[in-house]
Amino acid sequence: MGKEERKYWLLKTEPGEWSWDDQAANGGVTEWDGVKNKQAQKYLKSMKLADLCFFYHSGAKSRRVVGVVTVVKEWYGDGDGNGGAVDVKAVGEMRRQVDLKEMKGDSGLKGFALFRQPRLSVVPVSEDVWERVCDLGGGYEGDGKDDRIQDQDEGGGD
Template sequence: MPPKKRQRKEKGSAEPAPKRTKTSKSTGTEDQPVYTHWLMKSEPESRIEGGVDVKFGIEDLKKEENQISCWDGVRNYQARNFMKQMKIGQLAFFYHSNCKVPGIVGIIKIVKESYPDHTQFDKKDIHYDPKSKKDDPRWHMVDVQFVRMLKRYIPLSELKEIHHKHKDSGGPLKSLALFTRARLSVQPITKEEWDFIMSLENKKQ
């Protein structure tokens, strides 16, 4: 897919390389939970960074050819690693961040698994990484496709209130990554969390 003018990334510069973790003898991969659902943040309102408008909301995704776009510009190792776990057909919440009313607006699905992010090699791009090599890229991305809008917008404030209550009651959102790993633009969602959040779209506020 050709480069896009819009970009997205976590706030701040790229974090240092993470320490190595224990490797599974059976799979040869790092030991980590297996997730099948996700939350992916992007900014729906214009904001200029390095001369580039980083705006990319769900309406922008819907305007792309076949409503498909690469999810480029991620410069956080943990978020990158989550994308490397993603499989075709898995679903994610599209979350509007850094805006007047942040929250979950719709659903997208993974249509292409992790591959090198072209922006890391582009010297004119705000996410250029001079330490990344084409034969050993640091950063990866996936392709996502619009599935549908939620029946209603689920704001961060509502999720925060539920999370606060569930921490004490042991409810489904007690450990929601949106609050325990708030900095990440790509986050895992458990099946229990996914189902509970999906149930909220039918509730009037």
């Protein structure tokens, strides 16, 4: 049997309830819970260890991708049978936050589930869309590009 491919997701949060700063200040790890929509729960249940997720600020003032988290604990129930959670850990902040308006205007992001299912708090992200959003944001801290950028700044790291 072949190794499962990494999957990509987008997790929405109101910055007034749980922001990127909260995520980073929490030692980087948090329980992603409180998801009540059955489709969004289904997506959470589909997440596997090491899957990557865009951390997306929703709300009227700040609809944008601000960082990346990784799944460190797969779905577990909340004990009452009505919900559950996954645990996620901060990987890094986007080098440049990617605004919803910018994403909607990018032809490479047509069909992004975020646009098709705007009310869901958890949506899948195809690899092509993941790479395009990362390109728009200049990548994210911890994506392995930091070393290459530093090497170039220092003359190639010979």
